[in-house]
Amino acid sequence: MVFWKKLFNPSDTATSPTSDHGQDLVEIKTDNPAQARIFFSTDRDIDLYELEELCDSVGWARRPLRKVKKAIECSFLVTSMWEVKGNRKRLVGFARATSDHAFNATIWDVVIHPAYQSKGLGKSLMKYTIKKLRGEDISNITLFADPHVIDFYRRLGFVLDPEGIKGMFWYPD
Amino acid sequence: MVFWKKLFNPSDTATSPTSDHGQDLVEIKTDNPAQARIFFSTDRDIDLYELEELCDSVGWARRPLRKVKKAIECSFLVTSMWEVKGNRKRLVGFARATSDHAFNATIWDVVIHPAYQSKGLGKSLMKYTIKKLRGEDISNITLFADPHVIDFYRRLGFVLDPEGIKGMFWYPD
Numbered sequence: 001m002v003f004w005k006k007l008f009n010p011s012d013t014a015t016s017p018t019s020d021h022g023q024d025l026v027e028i029k030t031d032n033p034a035q036a037r038i039f040f041s042t043d044r045d046i047d048l049y050e051l052e053e054l055c056d057s058v059g060w061a062r063r064p065l066r067k068v069k070k071a072i073e074c075s076f077l078v079t080s081m082w083e084v085k086g087n088r089k090r091l092v093g094f095a096r097a098t099s100d101h102a103f104n105a106t107i108w109d110v111v112i113h114p115a116y117q118s119k120g121l122g123k124s125l126m127k128y129t130i131k132k133l134r135g136e137d138i139s140n141i142t143l144f145a146d147p148h149v150i151d152f153y154r155r156l157g158f159v160l161d162p163e164g165i166k167g168m169f170w171y172p173d
Numbered sequence: 174m175v176f177w178k179k180l181f182n183p184s185d186t187a188t189s190p191t192s193d194h195g196q197d198l199v200e201i202k203t204d205n206p207a208q209a210r211i212f213f214s215t216d217r218d219i220d221l222y223e224l225e226e227l228c229d230s231v232g233w234a235r236r237p238l239r240k241v242k243k244a245i246e247c248s249f250l251v252t253s254m255w256e257v258k259g260n261r262k263r264l265v266g267f268a269r270a271t272s273d274h275a276f277n278a279t280i281w282d283v284v285i286h287p288a289y290q291s292k293g294l295g296k297s298l299m300k301y302t303i304k305k306l307r308g309e310d311i312s313n314i315t316l317f318a319d320p321h322v323i324d325f326y327r328r329l330g331f332v333l334d335p336e337g338i339k340g341m342f343w344y345p346d
């Protein structure tokens with residue numbers, strides 16, 4: 001996979017946005033960049049078991065990997081966050097968005113590994129995700145927020161029920 | 174278009190669900206079926222000017238037809254409602270949904286021509302749309318409802334802010 005070859009190449013210069021067959025790789029600064037580096041990517045080639053492990057870490061209900069695979073393939077955008085130490089990489093964050101490729105996008109499955117929370121990394125992943133959507137000329141970015149993350153999204157510029165518009169979920173009668 | 178050829182053929186028997194190259198055609202009963210018949214379809218081959226006229230009729234802001242075309246192409250599901258009188262057809266309702274093709278779908282752009290409102294046709298169009306999504310094994314159906322249609326969606330089984338989950342919209346800082 002070209003993406004990781006790049007990361008592990010000592011002459012790696014991918015410290016600014018790069019594009020590689022629709023993929024994208026961005027490094028952000030952390031406290032100790034010599035030991036661990038954080039990268040963002042839009043590459044969809046994510047190990048499903050590693051993603052499941054990440055979702056397990058925040059206590060999400062397990063989902064059939066067949067369906068997770070399809071959801072990743074059919075999402076408009078998939079963003080992931082990786083910690084790289086030496087030649088090891090670890091998936092530490094994930095988000096994806098559905099879209100009509102024209103007007104709107106809805107962000108789903110935002111997850112940050114608990115050990116990497118409260119460091120501003122969730123904010124960085126969301127900003128990266130929003131930037132990617134805006135770069136595709138999507139003007140209406142939406143999501144459905146659990147109560148405990150409403151303030152987190154509010155600080156990123158998300159507005160609750162603008163003009164009284166309410167999120168609704170369908171359940172069988 | 175095979176769909177309309179069928180409709181206008183005097184020997185038309187399309188009074189129950191039919192499938193035609195992934196399209197779907199359903200007639201519902203109205204008060205006077207001899208003069209006007211209402212059909213639902215998942216055919217995406219919708220005249221963009223006719224759709225614009227329908228959106229104009231409910232006062233929506235105009236959108237670039239190029240983007241509307243892309244949104245229709247890239248939506249997971251497009252449903253439309255037609256009135257057929259003799260050999261004339263008229264677009265009287267529309268809805269579409271984005272999706273990850275696996276877990277969730279979000280319904281957008283639900284519109285019923287004002288002359289066809291308050292007759293149960295909006296309800297029928299939504300039920301048809303939900304049935305189609307459920308038929309694709311989508312379990313999480315969502316939407317963002319304007320204040321004046323919240324009760325309409327509630328009667329269809331949509332729930333407001335379940336477990337405190339809130340719809341949020343992103344706006345630039």
